[in-house]
Amino acid sequence: xxxxLMRTVMLTTAMLMVAAVSPAVAQETTAEVRTWGGQSxxxxxxxxxxxxxxxxxxxxxxxxxxxxxxxPVPPMGMGGGTQPxxxxxxxxxxxxFQQEGPQKLxxxxxxxxxxxxxxxxxxxxxxxxxxxxxxxxxxxxxxxxPPYISPIHQRYGATAVLTDGSRIEADYLNFGxxxxxxxxxxxxxxxxxxxxxxxRFSR
Numbered sequence: 068x069x070x071x072l073m074r075t076v077m078l079t080t081a082m083l084m085v086a087a088v089s090p091a092v093a094q095e096t097t098a099e100v101r102t103w104g105g106q107s108x109x110x111x112x113x114x115x116x117x118x119x120x121x122x123x124x125x126x127x128x129x130x131x132x133x134x135x136x137x138x139p140v141p142p143m144g145m146g147g148g149t150q151p152x153x154x155x156x157x158x159x160x161x162x163x164f165q166q167e168g169p170q171k172l173x174x175x176x177x178x179x180x181x182x183x184x185x186x187x188x189x190x191x192x193x194x195x196x197x198x199x200x201x202x203x204x205x206x207x208x209x210x211x212x213p214p215y216i217s218p219i220h221q222r223y224g225a226t227a228v229l230t231d232g233s234r235i236e237a238d239y240l241n242f243g244x245x246x247x248x249x250x251x252x253x254x255x256x257x258x259x260x261x262x263x264x265x266x267r268f269s270r
Contacts, residue, residue, distance in 0.1 A: 094103045095112065095114070096270045097110065097114060098113035099267040099269070101231065105191075108251060108258075110186070110247070110249025110258075111192055111250045111251070113248065114247075114248055114249070115244075117176060117243055118246070121173075178245065179193055179194055181197070181240070181242065182194060182242075183235055184228060186238065189241075192227055192229070196229045197227060197228075199226075199228070199266070200266045202223055202240060202265065203225065206220065223239065224238045224239060242261075245259075246260065247263065247266065
């Protein structure tokens with residue numbers, strides 16, 4: 068009798084553990100992507116990142132001009148590190164600083180919204196609320212870009228269907244430098260938004 072009760076308890080515990088784990092597995096997000104080139108792929112755990120560039124203008128709120136002696140010296144305590152050792156002549160360091168100037172800072176960050184516009188009115192749509200995004204594009208007439216770029220200058224619109232069934236028709240989709248990222252059995256895949264024709268999310 069005791070052995071029977073023990074087996075019953077073990078079986079019940081195992082069933083509860085499966086029930087607790089199954090919803091998490093079932094809710095794993097995937098994105099079915101189709102590109103303008105005709106490729107189709109399914110990304111697991113998709114997310115969107117945007118790239119940015121920052122041009123520093125100052126150190127500690129002051130303009131980056133070399134101090135007396137002509138050698139730029141960064142302030143103490145920035146970034147938690149020690150003051151770097153300066154090697155070489157003052158003249159060579161000054162020439163390097165004047166030629167290169169402030170270095171551009173490049174980075175990327177995850178974004179949780181996409182910006183869609185209709186007649187100049189912007190709507191910021193959380194990515195987690197997107198069910199389907201179908202992108203349209205057309206060449207920009209009279210593009211002001213240089214001749215070697217203007218033939219591929221496109222304007223993007225989109226139709227977004229949200230998880231609650233509502234629909235947004237946008238005549239402009241501002242995705243900037245956004246990239247859709249996710250994993251496939253072959254590894255991680257990065258798809259720039261300018262190459263995407265449609266995305267269908269499954270959650």
